[in-house]
Amino acid sequence: MAFDDPFGNDTAETRTAIMRATYEALIEHGYENLTIQRIGDEFPKSKSLIYQHYDGKDEVLVELLEFLLDHFETQMPKPDDGNAHARLLAMIEYVLAPEPDAERVALTEVMVELRGQAPHNETFEAYFTANDGRFRRELTDIVERGVEEGVYRSVDADAVAEFLLTSISGGTVRRATAGDAVDLAAVRREIETYLDARLLRDGVA
């Protein structure tokens, strides 16, 4: 699945250049040993630009997460035709892509590594709580649209969205941390079985 380089188009712009430097410094040093100084070492312009923009490494890293996630979302297919169910299946297929390219893999690994900091870091806990909420709202909206369209049964859309988000998060984390052992194709098929049984009205879609 094609996935553009998040830093590819716009490196002349200061924010994008800082994001790339942060990403490269994080890969090289790991979270604990990352410093603003080390981000500056990867930055082709004046380091003072970084100090002007950010108070500390966690602030830069949260912006990196937002930057990467925005990029991830712009790449997500959003079929205009088709009902809510087609849109939901396209989203799940995209997030749990069978063969992600190197950029996708790297993004997922950064997310999982920084998520691992959240249990003892309030900045990251707040970020991932907000991020989960945003993704869950998107899923809830799609399910509610399906109910309005008459494609889905009248269900508790929040509960369905919470479960889908949890399964998708589990798939993402397991792929980044238990590698080839994870059969994501089976996970996608079982999610579809769940959706068929839980959501689809007989004879529709």
Add this chain to the structure above:
Amino acid sequence: MAFDDPFGNDTAETRTAIMRATYEALIEHGYENLTIQRIGDEFPKSKSLIYQHYDGKDEVLVELLEFLLDHFETQMPKPDDGNAHARLLAMIEYVLAPEPDAERVALTEVMVELRGQAPHNETFEAYFTANDGRFRRELTDIVERGVEEGVYRSVDADAVAEFLLTSISGGTVRRATAGDAVDLAAVRREIETYLDARLLRDGVA
């Protein structure tokens, strides 16, 4: 839900004392800044005992993960009466417990933090790959027993187990990293809806 202190019974024993020291040093310093020296600082006996047993911090940490997971498993309810479905529900209820106590929360946080190292650390990737495999086999066994008992339909037990493991992992990671925002009761209910639709034969259980 009651959960015994993993280090509670047996601190006179050297291995348990090393495990406790490792756990406390990890909480205090974080993974990147953990050293065998710092584990030794938490250890009431001669530091040379640690150097004799372990080549480096990753080796001690993998043993800590195994130690905590073994403890977690000994605490898991395994109803002798009841069919495979009752056992499966008890396991899911235990792992996604509504109100875990402080020991459980701490264990989950250590697992999630070290899982976050796996994308760039082969030792942890190997550990979590093996650990996922072990848990998935347990789930597969229960599903296959349910099929033999006639409680479950004849299904692809591996695919069901893969999906359950993924959902449970997602729930565990999200609880440790996005805190109160996660509605695990909804996740458990939706898992049960999936199991009803996917596994249960009409009129049984």
